[in-house]
Amino acid sequence: MSAAVRPALVQAVARSRRRRASRRGLVIATLAVLAVAAFAVTLMAGQTFYPPRDVVRVILGEQVTGASFTVGRLRLPRAVLAVVAGFSFGLAGVTFQTMLRNPLASPDIIGISSGASTAAAIAIVSLSLGGAQVSIFAIVSALVIALLVYTLAFRDGVAGTRLILIGIGIAAILDSITSYVLSRAAEWDLQEAMRWLTGSLNGTAWEQVLPALVALVVLTPVLLSRARDLSAMQLGDDTASALGVRVERTRITVIVAAVGLIAFATAAAGPIAFVAFLSGPIAARLVGAGGSLLVPAGLVGALLVLAADFAGQFAFDTRFPVGVVTGVLGAPYLVYLIVRTHRAGGSL
Amino acid sequence: MTTAHSLAAEALTLGYGDRVVVESLDLVVPAGEITVIVGPNACGKSTLLRSLSRLLTPRAGRVVLDGKEVHRMPAKQLARTLGLLPQSPVAPEGITVLDLVGRGRHPHQKLFSRWNSEDDVAVAAALEATRTTDLADRAVDELSGGQRQRVWIAMALAQQTDLLFLDEPTTFLDAAHQIEVLDLLTDLNHSRGTTIVMVLHDLNLAARYADHLIAIADGRLHTAGTPAEVLTEESVRAVFGLDSRIIEDPVSGRPLMLPIGRHHIRPGSHEWHHVNDGQS
Structure with missing residues (x-):
């Protein structure tokens, strides 16, 4: 069939596609460089400044007076968790937003993060569990909540708006349970409470970071392998099926992987407010609507958490947990989206 | 072929x-x-x-x-x-014509495989066949209904x-x-x-x-x-419950169905009327 196509047209198509691909590559590279830079800055700067040389030596395992403790034990796990949690939230968030074709369908809006957070709070504060048990508790709970929201929203297929409204309701219930659990806790600890309410990286230890890091390494390839299927599903379930996507199978794989990312990251850092919700739209603004947003959104998430945590620690008189800073950024965008949706005529 | x-x-x-x-x-x-x-x-x-x-x-x-x-x-x-264009496909916000048509290549692409020149040829051919070449860099949401439908057909054509x-x-x-x-x-x-x-x-x-x-x-x-x-008049009545007259389409020579409702029936055209009367 291709015999009749003008070579000039084919070249124009190829050129246009390459232009887009190189812009996308540039954005991804820039985001990665910025994330690495932010990571480096968080390791060096703080109450005491350590030069890059000291930081590198600490990372290589050498003993450096002062730096070994401050950088190695305090800053490094915290910065790694910032990257891991940020990437997990960004990736999982944009996955949900793409699959449900709605920026409001992010896991932190529709109750999934709240499910993980409530479970983690109960596990740690009420049941005195730790480590892997908390993660398992969080992931089971997040999956159950995802299933619950999906089932409640299901009627002749899942309608986006209904799912989002039900999810917001469930999130509100879960958040109040979290508050209740924290307020009844014997040893009331404000830092701990803030972690489960808005997300915090304070006092991060390697034991917290590791499960989230492993989850990220395992689940990211699963999601990336479904990136093309997700792009096809943006065109509607019927179109995607016609393009050869097994829609139901893809949906289940993707939901389990994304919920896993959310749950592990939340068990480590709490439900860092709005990172999942914001990263996708920011990434879309940067790379355009054409290609997959998974990697760019993950990088945006990592960058957001690194920057917000740094700002929360040092930009104000009081130290704020990271979730307070991202919350301040995210809330106006949520209002903007709802207002815009309302103007556009009701469908969320 | x-x-x-x-x-x-x-x-x-x-x-x-x-x-x-x-x-x-x-x-x-x-x-x-x-x-x-x-x-x-x-x-x-x-x-x-x-x-x-x-x-x-x-x-x-x-x-x-x-x-x-x-x-x-x-x-x-x-x-x-086998390709299918559903009744109401969804275009992601802000997607360009070229990107949308390119998604028609999905069944030809393997996991993680890169876009190749065969894909470019298929997309170019689809654009040309639907005369949407000039729209290639436009956003789909900006297009008129007719243009948009042609673009969707182009996507289905890119599927080859x-x-x-x-x-x-x-x-x-x-x-x-x-x-x-x-x-x-x-x-x-x-x-x-x-x-x-x-x-x-x-x-x-x-x-x-x-x-x-x-x-x-x-x-x-x-x-x-x-x-x-x-x-035929019989099948239109049986399938749609509608009385009609079938004539030869002067343009194509194919059958042309003229519906017979309750109004606007020329007086004296009794042979058209009786079908209706018979039913009521």
Whole structure:
């Protein structure tokens, strides 16, 4: 069939596609460089400044007076968790937003993060569990909540708006349970409470970071392998099926992987407010609507958490947990989206 | 040119939930022709189209493509032979025409494989065939209804299938754009031998453009054949419950259906009247 196509047209198509691909590559590279830079800055700067040389030596395992403790034990796990949690939230968030074709369908809006957070709070504060048990508790709970929201929203297929409204309701219930659990806790600890309410990286230890890091390494390839299927599903379930996507199978794989990312990251850092919700739209603004947003959104998430945590620690008189800073950024965008949706005529 | 494919439904029963929409239906889609499915609202024609293209699993019976049951074929393999444009596909916000058409290449791409020059050629050919080359860098949401429909058809063409199914491709289009879309599909059929199966609402456009016409009533096949065989006063009454007069279309020589309602009937045209009177 291709015999009749003008070579000039084919070249124009190829050129246009390459232009887009190189812009996308540039954005991804820039985001990665910025994330690495932010990571480096968080390791060096703080109450005491350590030069890059000291930081590198600490990372290589050498003993450096002062730096070994401050950088190695305090800053490094915290910065790694910032990257891991940020990437997990960004990736999982944009996955949900793409699959449900709605920026409001992010896991932190529709109750999934709240499910993980409530479970983690109960596990740690009420049941005195730790480590892997908390993660398992969080992931089971997040999956159950995802299933619950999906089932409640299901009627002749899942309608986006209904799912989002039900999810917001469930999130509100879960958040109040979290508050209740924290307020009844014997040893009331404000830092701990803030972690489960808005997300915090304070006092991060390697034991917290590791499960989230492993989850990220395992689940990211699963999601990336479904990136093309997700792009096809943006065109509607019927179109995607016609393009050869097994829609139901893809949906289940993707939901389990994304919920896993959310749950592990939340068990480590709490439900860092709005990172999942914001990263996708920011990434879309940067790379355009054409290609997959998974990697760019993950990088945006990592960058957001690194920057917000740094700002929360040092930009104000009081130290704020990271979730307070991202919350301040995210809330106006949520209002903007709802207002815009309302103007556009009701469908969320 | 395409290879001839045989597609047939055998004792097909379809439904959603408790509701049976199509019951024990047999039909054959002639290879290399344009088949149009017509029928009243909710008669099951879209359901039938969805099932023929594997989107809906049958309750009973089967759809057979080249001797193989389509619901058992690997999804991507089928998608390289059979394409479908649903009634209301969704364009992601801000997506450009080129990107949207490029998504039609999905069944030809392997996991993590890179976009190749074959994809470029297919996209270019699809743009050219639908005359959407000039729109390539525009955002789909900015386009007019007619342009948008052409772009969606281009996406389906980029899929490079020998069979193309379309669910009411002319809905929401004005007269000129309806003809434009149907001419475009006929071009495709003539130049490449693409087998086209579509659902149309407008009986006269169906009779004009179909090689093979299928009338569905109440989930059953009423008649199938050439437009002249299918579009008769009797079948219009049986399928749609509408009295009509069928004349020869002076433009195409195909049958043309003139509906007979309760108003605007020229006095003295008794032979047209009595059909109505007889029923009331």
